[in-house]
Amino acid sequence: MLEFVSTGLQLAVPLLLASLGEIYAERSGVMNLGVEGMMSAGALASFAITLKTGNPALGLLTAAIVGAALSLAHAFISVTLRGNQVVSGLALVMVGCGLSSLIGRGYVGTPLPMGSRRIPALLGQDLIFYVSVTLSGILWLVLFRTRAGIVIRSVGENPAVADSVGVNVHAIRYLCTAFGGLLAGAAGGYISTIHNGMWVDGITAGMGWIAIALVIFATWDPAKAVGGAVLFGIVESAGYSLQNFGISQWLLNSLPYALTIVVLVVASSRSVKRRIGAPAALGEPYFRE
Amino acid sequence: MRLERSKRRNGVLTRLIFSFLAVLVASMIYMLQGVDPLDVFSALISAFTTKVGFSELLVRMIPLLLISSGLALCFRMKFWNIGAEGQYIVGAMAAFLAVESTRQPIVALLSAFAAGAVLAVPPALMKSRLGVNEVLSTLMIYYVVYWVFQYLIHGPWKAREKVGEVSYGGFAHTSIIPAELGTVPGTRISPVMLFLALSSAVLIYFVMERTKLGFEIKAFGGNPKAAEISGMSYFRTAALTMMISGGLAGLAGAGDLLAIQHRLIPEFPCGYGFTGIITAWLGGTSPLGLIAANMFFGGLLVGGEEMMIVYSLPFGAINVFNGLILMFVAAGEFLTRYRAR
Numbered sequence: 297m298l299e300f301v302s303t304g305l306q307l308a309v310p311l312l313l314a315s316l317g318e319i320y321a322e323r324s325g326v327m328n329l330g331v332e333g334m335m336s337a338g339a340l341a342s343f344a345i346t347l348k349t350g351n352p353a354l355g356l357l358t359a360a361i362v363g364a365a366l367s368l369a370h371a372f373i374s375v376t377l378r379g380n381q382v383v384s385g386l387a388l389v390m391v392g393c394g395l396s397s398l399i400g401r402g403y404v405g406t407p408l409p410m411g412s413r414r415i416p417a418l419l420g421q422d423l424i425f426y427v428s429v430t431l432s433g434i435l436w437l438v439l440f441r442t443r444a445g446i447v448i449r450s451v452g453e454n455p456a457v458a459d460s461v462g463v464n465v466h467a468i469r470y471l472c473t474a475f476g477g478l479l480a481g482a483a484g485g486y487i488s489t490i491h492n493g494m495w496v497d498g499i500t501a502g503m504g505w506i507a508i509a510l511v512i513f514a515t516w517d518p519a520k521a522v523g524g525a526v527l528f529g530i531v532e533s534a535g536y537s538l539q540n541f542g543i544s545q546w547l548l549n550s551l552p553y554a555l556t557i558v559v560l561v562v563a564s565s566r567s568v569k570r571r572i573g574a575p576a577a578l579g580e581p582y583f584r585e
Numbered sequence: 586m587r588l589e590r591s592k593r594r595n596g597v598l599t600r601l602i603f604s605f606l607a608v609l610v611a612s613m614i615y616m617l618q619g620v621d622p623l624d625v626f627s628a629l630i631s632a633f634t635t636k637v638g639f640s641e642l643l644v645r646m647i648p649l650l651l652i653s654s655g656l657a658l659c660f661r662m663k664f665w666n667i668g669a670e671g672q673y674i675v676g677a678m679a680a681f682l683a684v685e686s687t688r689q690p691i692v693a694l695l696s697a698f699a700a701g702a703v704l705a706v707p708p709a710l711m712k713s714r715l716g717v718n719e720v721l722s723t724l725m726i727y728y729v730v731y732w733v734f735q736y737l738i739h740g741p742w743k744a745r746e747k748v749g750e751v752s753y754g755g756f757a758h759t760s761i762i763p764a765e766l767g768t769v770p771g772t773r774i775s776p777v778m779l780f781l782a783l784s785s786a787v788l789i790y791f792v793m794e795r796t797k798l799g800f801e802i803k804a805f806g807g808n809p810k811a812a813e814i815s816g817m818s819y820f821r822t823a824a825l826t827m828m829i830s831g832g833l834a835g836l837a838g839a840g841d842l843l844a845i846q847h848r849l850i851p852e853f854p855c856g857y858g859f860t861g862i863i864t865a866w867l868g869g870t871s872p873l874g875l876i877a878a879n880m881f882f883g884g885l886l887v888g889g890e891e892m893m894i895v896y897s898l899p900f901g902a903i904n905v906f907n908g909l910i911l912m913f914v915a916a917g918e919f920l921t922r923y924r925a926r
Contacts, residue, residue, distance in 0.1 A: 329720060333908075369912065377919040382665050382720060383866060384915045390859075390908025397901030398618055497899050502728055509721050546736035553728035560722060564715035573716065 300537050301530065305421055306491060308529030310335070310483035312428045314507035315514065315521045316435055317479030321367075323439065323516055324472035325452040325577040328370050329385025332504025333392020334363040334477050335484030340396040340403070342485025343495045347408055352415055356424075356485040363481015364474045366392055371473040375466050378581035393498070403495040415490065424486060435518035448472060452575035455582040465582050480504065502553065509556045513563045516575065524559070531555055597874065600867055603917035604881075607909040614905055620896050628888035628895075638887055640772040643779065644845065645857075646876075646883035648673070648837035650782040652861035653879060654789045655830030657870045661793065662802040663809075664823050668708070668723030669834040670858025671730040672701040676835025677842045678734060681742075681759060681849055684842075688764045694839050701835020704730070705827035713820035731854060738849050758850040766844040775844035782840075785833050786872040793870045798825055834858060855900075860886070863911045 314331050321328045338359035346355030370388050373379040416423045439445040448468060450458040455465045488499055506528060514520035535548040567573050612622040632638040652669045659666040679700035680693035687693075704726065711717035744760035766775045793799040801822040804812035813819060837857065846853060864882050868875035889903040 373912065373916050377916050379915045379918050383911060386667070386862060387908045387911035387915060390904040391912060392908075394902055394904025394906075394908055395614070397899045398614070398905055401897075401899050401902070497901055502724075505721065505724055509725070512718065512721075544736050544740060546732050546739055549735075550729045550732035553725045553732075556725045557722060557729070560717050560725070561711060561715060564711070564717045568715055 300533050302421065303536065304530035304533035305425060305526065306529070307532045308525040309425050309428050310486045310491070310503060311507050311510060311528055312432065312521055312525035313483035313486065314480045314504060315510040315525060316428075316432055316518055317476035317483075318508055318511045319514065319516050319518055319521060320435070320439075320448065320472045321476035322511060322578055323452045323575055324448050324469045325455060325575055325580065325582070326371065326374055326469050326473045326476075327381045327385065327579045328367060328374075328388070328473055328476055329382060329508065330366065330370050330388025330392065330504075331476075331480045331507050332500055332502065333389040334366045334480035335392075335487070335500045335504045335507075336396045336498075337366055337392040338363045338481030338484030339488035339499050340400045340484075340495060341481070343400075343403060343408070343488040346489045347403070347406065350409070350411070352489050355489050356482050359485030359489075360478045360482040363479070363484065364477040367473050367477025367480070368470070370477075371470045374581060375469045375473070378583060381579050381581075389504070393500075396499075397497050400495050400497060404497060405494070407494045408489065410493075422490060424490065429522060432518045432522050439518060449575070452577055455577050455580075456584075459582070459584060469582075480507075483507070506552060506556055509560055512567075512574075513559050515563070515567060527559075528552060528555070599917050599920050600914050603913040604867070604910050607913035608906065610913075611906045611909045620892065620898075624895065625888065625892055628891040629884060630888075631891075632884035632887040638884075640769075640774055641887045642880065642883040644773045644883075645886045646879045647775070647778045647782045648841055648857045649861050649864055649879040649882055650875060651785050651833045651837040651840070652857055653865035653868060653875055654782075654785040655833035656861055656865035657868060657875060658789050658792065658802060658826050659830050660865055661870055662806045662822065662826055664709070664712070664805075664826060665720045666705065666708070666723050666827060666830055667720050667862065668705070668727040668858070669830070669861050670854055670856065671723070671727030672704050672831040672834035673838040673858050674727075674730050674734050674854050675704045676701040676838030677849060677853060678737070678838075679835065680839035680842050681762065684762045684764055690764055690766050690843050693843060694836060697835040697839030698832040699835070701838070702828035702832035704835075705831025706824050709820060709823035709827045713823055727858070734849075734854065735851060738851060742849070744848070759848045761848045762842065764843075765847055766840070768844055773845050775840060778840035778844055781836060783876070785836075786875045789829070789870055790872045792829070798822065802826060834861075860907060863907055866911065867914060 314335060318328065318331055341362040342355035342359035345358045346352050349355070366388060370384050373384040374381040439448065447458065447463055451463060451465050451468045459465050484500060487503070488495055492499065510521055510524040510528065513524040532552055535551050538548055539545050612625055615625060616622050632642050652673065656666055656669055676697035680697040683696035684690060684693040708717070708719045708722040708726065711722050712719045738759055739757045742759045744758060766777055768775050793802065801812065801817050804815070804817060805819060805822055809819065841853070842849065860882055864875065864878040868878035885906060886903070889906065892898065893900060893902065
């Protein structure tokens with residue numbers, strides 16, 4: 297029982313990190329659907345570097361940089377070129393997953409030595425779990441209690457007004473998108489390096505998409521993302537456990553996605569009632585008239 | 586320098602140039618991974634110039650064309666149906682059940698269209714009533730369908746093999762269907778499916794240019810608020826568009842089962858639903874544009890599969906090509922929509 301909760305909390309970490317990053321990107325008005333691709337590329341980068349150096353911290357750092365680099369391609373297309381954000385995000389998923397599949401083919405089946413996966417732990421959870429939960433608190437503070445947060449939110453709600461008071465809309469959007477990529481890359485690195493300890497093609501298995509759904513569930517609030525991520529982590533961990541009771545693994549695999557649909561419907565109808573929703577300028581390129 | 590929204594609409598040349606640039610960049614990445622780009626180009630060219638290559642190109646063009654015709658309608662409305670792969674799978678599943686019980690391929694095709702259409706409606710309902718993001722809902726429904734499909738062919742639908750008198754549960758696939766669609770001798774091309782695919786590209790052009798639905802799709806794609814105020818129903822338009830799109834994807838799944846695979850195997854869903862997103866974006870709602878884009882990607886798939894085998898690359902590696910083409914074309918839109926002043 298304890299192990300089942302503990303696995304659930306560990307599975308919540310990558311979801312939480314990726315959705316925190318996406319919350320910042322979307323709060324600034326950029327919808328980056330490429331999370332799955334950035335996670336996948338980050339997962340491979342972290343695995344490869346950790347295998348080579350034996351240092352998981354260096355692996356996660358590389359993953360974050362790779363994720364941020366990929367997100368800049370999306371920022372360039374959607375902010376500077378004012379391209380279609382849905383199409384650019386989908387393209388990023390394909391590029392990220394394709395690259396990791398191509399470059400990762402030599403790593404399939406090689407496990408990481410146990411020693412290089414070990415990071416400090418407390419009460420059954422590793423350091424990164426505590427860092428992620430603390431980070432969601434800090435990101436909440438920044439977004440709702442600081443000037444920087446007001447600037448980010450205003451760029452996502454009404455870029456024209458923000459622009460008129462001297463905010464550099466494009467710079468803020470670039471920064472927030474890159475921050476999203478940073479966290480998505482690190483989230484992928486966590487899956488391959490800390491959680492799995494080996495590389496498999498298609499390692500992220502839709503987690504990036506679930507992280508985007510969590511953003512909606514959390515109503516774009518970093519503090520609320522923790523609950524959603526833990527819920528999904530526990531459900532996935534329950535999937536592993538139920539397999540022992542003779543329930544088909546194929547059916548159990550569909551569980552997180554079915555839950556995502558339910559969560560989307562519930563969260564959206566709640567938002568409709570309370571009239572809270574996405575940032576008003578989400579997905580809209582800014583065009584100074 | 587000031588940017589201004591441009592009136593020029595001729596983006597075909599820009600898209601071609603940017604697709605070509607993307608292929609160059611992708612080839613460079615492959616070269617760094619030890620793949621000779623000349624091999625890539627010769628594989629691509631042989632898909633268009635040899636008899637076997639071209640017939641296999643058409644085999645892949647048929648499902649792609651059906652899927653992307655429907656997606657082009659959705660995208661014109663800015664309704665992002667990303668779940669065509671799931672609608673393709675559910676079409677094949679419905680066709681399997683129908684042909685098992687009736688032995689009539691035509692019944693199987695009709696059931697497949699119906700199943701794909703039904704699966705495509707909930708995202709339209711969720712978006713119009715609750716504002717649920719359709720990218721997520723269509724994709725999540727795909728994932729659920731994918732795993733249910735795997736469950737069925739690994740479990741309840743698994744064929745029993747017979748060796749002499751002994752019957753046992755063999756590999757994870759269904760039994761061979763009792764009736765099939767005929768193919769042109771020496772190829773895997775079904776004339777019926779080729780006809781349906783080409784008609785679907787013409788059909789959606791007709792829908793866009795000659796029907797009320799087409800007018801509403803354009804209206805919601807351009808200015809949804811104005812369309813709503815003038816009395817059009819978002820739900821009705823989105824649901825009809827999705828039914829056409831889902832139905833065509835379902836047909837594609839049925840065609841591949843009835844004419845090519847003859848049974849359902851774990852690898853049956855091979856990504857046409859995702860490749861169709863790119864070809865729909867490239868081709869738009871023009872029949873010639875769609876046929877050209879899907880022939881190109883049919884060739885890319887045939888050449889790509891050859892590369893995968895020769896260099897023993899994982900199947901997912903072809904997404905480097907797919908993604909870069911989509912990304913470059915999305916970037917290139919800039920040149921057709923804005924001009925410097």
